[in-house]
Amino acid sequence: MVAGIYLHIPFCRKRCSYCDFHFSTSFEKYRGKLIAKIGEEISFRKSELTEPINTIYFGGGTPSVLNNDELEFLLNEVFKNYNTSLIDEITFEVNPEDVTNDKLESWKAIGINRLSIGIQSLKEEDLLWMNRSHAVQNGIDVIHLAAEKGFDRINADVIYGLPDLTLEQWETTLREITQLPINHVSAYCLTVEEKTLLKKLVSKGELEIPKDEVIESQFTQLIEILASSGFEQYEVSNFARPGGEAIHNANYWRGLSYCGFGPSAHSYDGKSRRWNVSNNSSYMQADFNKTDWFETEFLNDNNRWNELFLTGLRTKWGVEKAAIQQLGGFRKEEQERIDYWSDLNCLKHNLHALELTKKGILFADKIAQDFFRLT
Numbered sequence: 243m244v245a246g247i248y249l250h251i252p253f254c255r256k257r258c259s260y261c262d263f264h265f266s267t268s269f270e271k272y273r274g275k276l277i278a279k280i281g282e283e284i285s286f287r288k289s290e291l292t293e294p295i296n297t298i299y300f301g302g303g304t305p306s307v308l309n310n311d312e313l314e315f316l317l318n319e320v321f322k323n324y325n326t327s328l329i330d331e332i333t334f335e336v337n338p339e340d341v342t343n344d345k346l347e348s349w350k351a352i353g354i355n356r357l358s359i360g361i362q363s364l365k366e367e368d369l370l371w372m373n374r375s376h377a378v379q380n381g382i383d384v385i386h387l388a389a390e391k392g393f394d395r396i397n398a399d400v401i402y403g404l405p406d407l408t409l410e411q412w413e414t415t416l417r418e419i420t421q422l423p424i425n426h427v428s429a430y431c432l433t434v435e436e437k438t439l440l441k442k443l444v445s446k447g448e449l450e451i452p453k454d455e456v457i458e459s460q461f462t463q464l465i466e467i468l469a470s471s472g473f474e475q476y477e478v479s480n481f482a483r484p485g486g487e488a489i490h491n492a493n494y495w496r497g498l499s500y501c502g503f504g505p506s507a508h509s510y511d512g513k514s515r516r517w518n519v520s521n522n523s524s525y526m527q528a529d530f531n532k533t534d535w536f537e538t539e540f541l542n543d544n545n546r547w548n549e550l551f552l553t554g555l556r557t558k559w560g561v562e563k564a565a566i567q568q569l570g571g572f573r574k575e576e577q578e579r580i581d582y583w584s585d586l587n588c589l590k591h592n593l594h595a596l597e598l599t600k601k602g603i604l605f606a607d608k609i610a611q612d613f614f615r616l617t
Contacts, residue, residue: 398424
């Protein structure tokens with residue numbers, strides 16, 4: 243078995259209106275101390291992962307604000323403390339406004355081989371209310387530049403379900419996206435999170451979220467247009483051309499272990515989940531020999547069963563029957579649910595797995611929750 247490493251870089255130059263992830267916009271005064279602390283955590287926890295590491299993922303926040311020395315330091319700590327002999331993918335999340343020729347060359351030289359670029363929208367008015375720092379053409383130019391510099395594993399992040407986004411505009415966006423030199427698209431439906439500027443704008447009536455039927459139509463468009471351009475939907479929100487699947491994320495969905503380093507980062511070892519404190523100051527002051535800087539949830543069989551369905555049904559691989567049998571197999575009422583969703587042409591099963599149909603993908607979370615065990 244292999245495992246992954248996630249590095250959370252909680253720095254952002256400005257706050258996007260829809261984002262509720264953990265980050266700071268006032269990081270310059272302590273960035274060196276926090277980067278050093280992440281390096282310390284990487285070293286301190288080296289005994290937790292004995293499996294070879296095959297992926298490293300820099301997320302945030304905005305990893306692309308890191309300078310080359312900071313990036314090299316963190317990667318060196320990983321390579322020094324873990325078995326990286328099977329490393330196949332190092333992903334770096336990037337905001338378009340941070341990208342330069344020199345940075346692309348440095349990232350490639352240091353071993354970054356996959357970029358995830360936050361395009362989000364190809365409408366200027368969307369980027370404005372989102373409080374994004376880049377313009378539409380800037381995002382497009384950055385993708386072309388990255389490809390010219392030799393990056394052949396590029397993901398474009400886009401969002402649908404946006405205020406005032408028509409089906410025609412969404413179709414235009416998708417067709418433009420598929421013409422770019424990318425091999426992966428991550429498309430997420432806009433969620434109105436509490437304590438965000440977007441929530442205030444919606445509450446005041448300044449922005450209006452589309453109705454559910456419009457969002458469903460946009461999701462259907464997404465699947466159909468990307469498929470016609472050679473992108474396979476291998477997870478509800480993720481699409482790849484042949485060979486372009488995100489290995490790190492696929493490992494998450496298939497239940498492999500990973501360690502997360504940095505404030506608010508999550509880890510999973512098959513038996514428990516843990517997450518670091520979501521406060522930069524508390525994290526920097528943490529004594530790693532103590533346990534007050536993270537929380538742990540130990541997973542019982544019901545937890546593992548529920549996660550198996552929540553993650554597995556979202557993917558093209560489905561829920562493996564071998565994993566189901568390890569947790570005791572189906573109960574009578576669960577077999578009845580299989581029959582129910584199969585009769586609706588939402589679920590199918592073969593010798594090895596239980597999978598969603600194209601119709602079932604529209605109801606992935608609802609179907610997964612229908613199999614949850616509470617007792």
